[in-house]
Amino acid sequence: MACHEKANRSIQCSVSNCAYHCGGENYCTRNEIQVGCTAGSAQPTNCKETQCASFQAGMN
Numbered sequence: 001m002a003c004h005e006k007a008n009r010s011i012q013c014s015v016s017n018c019a020y021h022c023g024g025e026n027y028c029t030r031n032e033i034q035v036g037c038t039a040g041s042a043q044p045t046n047c048k049e050t051q052c053a054s055f056q057a058g059m060n
Helices: none
Strands: 008-012 035-037 051-052
Touching: none
Parallel strands: none
Antiparallel strands: 035 051
């Protein structure tokens, strides 16, 4: 199945080296993602203190 057929248009992503990234469309191919906090940041106040815990390095 091609990436564009699996793209979840509710989850936009520009991290092209993730295994779930959908080519030039900047969408994620997962049904859902898990967002977590970075180390030492239990209550984040900006985006630098968060991370996509669903990230998996791709084969780029």
